[in-house]
Structure formats: C-alpha cells, structure tokens
Amino acid sequence: MFSYDLRIMLVEDHPFQLKATQYLLESYGFTQITAVNNAENALQTMIHVQRPYEILLCDQCLPDLCGLALIGIASHQGLIQQAIILSSLDSTELDTLKKNAQEQRLPLLGYLAKPLKQSDFINLLTLPDL
Numbered sequence: 602m603f604s605y606d607l608r609i610m611l612v613e614d615h616p617f618q619l620k621a622t623q624y625l626l627e628s629y630g631f632t633q634i635t636a637v638n639n640a641e642n643a644l645q646t647m648i649h650v651q652r653p654y655e656i657l658l659c660d661q662c663l664p665d666l667c668g669l670a671l672i673g674i675a676s677h678q679g680l681i682q683q684a685i686i687l688s689s690l691d692s693t694e695l696d697t698l699k700k701n702a703q704e705q706r707l708p709l710l711g712y713l714a715k716p717l718k719q720s721d722f723i724n725l726l727t728l729p730d731l
Contacts, residue, residue: 605629605630605631605632606633607631607633607655607656607726608633608635608652608654608655608656609626609631609633609634609635609654609655609656609657609658610635610637610643610646610647610654610656610657610658610659610681611623611626611634611635611636611637611658611659612636612637612638612639612640612642612643612657612658612659612660612663612668612671613636613638613659613660613687614638614639614660614662614663614664615660616638618660618715619636619638620636621716622636622658622687622715622716622717623636625716625717625719626658626717626722629719629722629723635654639663639664639665639666640659640663640665640666640668640670640671641665641666643657643659643671643675644671644674644675644680647675647678647680647681648678648680653679653680653681653682654680654681654682655681655682655683656681656682656683656684656685656726657671657672657675657680657681657683657684657685658684658685658687659671659672659684659685659686659687660686660687660688661686661687661688661690661695661698661712662688662690668686668688668698669686669698669701669702669707669709672684672686672702672707672708672709673705673707676707676708681708682708683708683709683710684707684708684709684710685709685710685711685712685713685722685725686698686709686711686712686713687712687713687714687715687717688712688713688714688715689714689715695712698712699711699712710725710726711725713725
C-alpha cells in the first residue's frame with residue numbers, strides 16, 4: 602500500500618457516504634483526512650488549522666451550501682489549495698459546474714462520481730502543483 606502525505610478535507614452530508622469515502626481514501630494510502638458532514642463544520646475546521654488543506658473533496662449537494670460555493674469561500678480565504686467535487690449528478694451538470702469554476706478562477710481539479718474510485722482520484726491528483 603502506498604502512503605500519501607496530502608491533507609484532505611472531506612465534506613459529505615450522508616453519514617454512510619462520509620464513512621465509506623473516508624475508508625476508501627484510507628485504504629488508498631491517504632492518512633491525513635479530516636471528515637465533516639456539512640459546509641459550516643468544514644469552514645470552522647479549516648479556519649482553525651495552521652496551514653491550508655491540499656485537497657478539499659466535497660459533495661456538490663450539501664444541505665447548507667453547495668460544494669462549488671464552499672470551494673469559492675475556502676479558496677478566497679486561503680484555506681485550501683485544490684478541490685474536487687464528488688457527486689452523483691449527471692455529467693452535463695458537472696461539466697457546467699466545472700465551467701463555472703473556471704470562470705470564477707476556482708482551484709477545481711475536476712469532479713468524480715460516487716463511489717470514489719482510486720484510479721480516477723489519483724489521475725486528478727497528478728495535475729501540476731501537487
């Protein structure tokens with residue numbers, strides 16, 4: 602098993618999906634995962650750490666704030682370096698989100714379908730600057 606040193610903030614409102622995704626990330630070798638169940642908890646947690654998270658992995662459909670808005674806030678406050686949306690939305694909706702992120706100059710690496718697949722996740726992380 603590989604070990605990755607990235608600090609990941611995982612935001613997912615469904616308890617089963619949160620635990621399952623955290624478990625998958627850990628089984629892939631990611632050991633520094635902070636898992637929370639909504640955007641408010643994510644922002645409060647990110648504000649109280651000494652350095653930005655390398656990756657914000659978040660659901661798009663959160664009850665208190667959409668994932669793209671969370672990425673925008675966290676990015677503008679210097680709380681994250683990069684982000685990935687994890688969603689079960691269809692590809693057309695996700696392509697629109699990616700376009701909106703580019704227009705807003707947000708650090709969105711892309712999006713992944715649920716359940717998270719190791720190869721897809723690693724492929725997004727191989728982009729420059731990580």
